[in-house]
Amino acid sequence: MRIPSRGLSRAEVTRALEGAREADWPWREGKLFAYTFAAGEEIEEVGKAAYMAYLTENGLDPTTFPSLRTFENEVVDMARRHLGGDERVVGNFTSGGTESILLAVKTARDHARATRPHVKTPKMLVPETAHAAFHKAAHYLGVEAVITRVSPETFRADVADIASKLDDDVVLVVASACSYAHGVVDPVREIAAVAAARGVLCHVDGCMGAFLLPYFRRLGADVPDFDFSVPGVTSMSMDLHKYGLCPKGASVVLYRDESLRRHQIFACSAWTGYTMVNTTVQSSKSGGPLAAAWAVLQFIGEDGYLRIAKDLLEARDQLVAGVRAIAGLRVMGSPDMSLVAFTSDDLGVFHLVDALKVRGWGVQAQLGSGPSRANIHMTINPGNTRWIGPFLEALAEAAAEVRALPAAAPPREMADELSRMIDADTTGEGLIRMLEALGVGSGTAPTRMADMNALMNELGPEVREKLLVAFVGRMFTPPAG
Ligand SMILES: Cc1ncc(COP(=O)(O)O)c(C=O)c1O
16 A cells, blocks of 8 residues: 555545454454453543543653643552552553563663672563563563463462572562463562562562452452562552553553662763653653543542452452353462463363354463463453353353364474474575465464464474564565555
8 A cells, every 4th residue: 555645535534444443353342351441431431532632742751741740640649559659659651561561670670780780691580470571671671581480270479489599690570460371469478578688679560460459459359468568569560551441551660769760761962852861661652641541540530440340350250160160171270360261171272262252252362381281361351241141151152062173283293393494494485384374364364273373382482482473474564566
């Protein structure tokens, strides 16, 4: 496509935009258990109106737009009070969980550069279940991610393993509240204590859980300690565009005090342009997400979030009990949050994902990794809560259908052959041919993913990563001609 030689009318543009949605998942129905957090029409409208009102204001310069500075300080204040922080806790609004995590890791690295100059190869301890964003941060920032074990039964980080790997080069220890894959909270109190005993920083990734867990606790759920009330927790990330129900991208990164946060801020006046000082990775940025987050927090309020949390907690309990009641399915660990993973010893979980998709339900396939075998993940959002009963009926039916199918398990030799091929494939041509054979055409993704998932599940992480890069490169190739 070229830029049109003559501009289209507004009506034509709108029609084209609406038409483009046709193949998208109709997530507002509430049958997709991932990617979206359906807040309901009214909340969505409040967020949209605030977003549009500040769409064109630029967060680059807090002196030109003091409105944005005020919103940011107030959002951070709401966040720190929500997470047991006192008035020394400071932080910033970011575009999402990944940006908050990148900033927390950069801060830890630069804090170590300033205070522990003997550290030449900074490392961070990352439990196997911590979000991939920590690996991305390690990759971008030149910090080595040292992987620590989790319990194969509870999927919570193993404190003894963390303690044994805490050497002089470690600049940060990571804990999750909660982990994405299994929805469990790590033993933050113990992890922060071993880190503090060595004078090492401890980041709690609350991107998924930190907003909702305080409400679960108030409703009587047994929630382990995870926030700034725990000694030794030095920074936290918490997304507002997940269970805060704010439009994307909205997250906060918080630090115990300014002496730590100052390592996050980047200033540059060694060039010919304006004096640049940024708190975040982004420099110019729309004021829309921030204004929308401020507005949604004000609009829903504690009473509203508590009501939503109650529905989510009940839905989680109903889902966990319902999955446990289906023969052959097993819930992994004991989820603290409204995120649930389940697996099976005798049913092909990848076929199950496809069988549910055919029935109109969206769940996520998670590949086996370390102690976590291949499984199905569901993040319950407020739009899903009324559907748990019908979902469980569909799941039982899909399980009965899949029981009759042979497991989608490619022969080991095929996975070995593929690994060899990928290693030897310098041009990427072989990979492309293979992806085509698996049904991945340019710009499209296959509908049934069981074979692809099963094959991926057999491969080692490095081979998987190469394949994923080729797969996504193939998906993001503009059509020829
Ligand atoms: C625990 C956890 N941390 C970090 C992230 C990354 O957040 P984002 O996708 O907003 O970058 C996620 C996303 O699901 C998450 O679950």
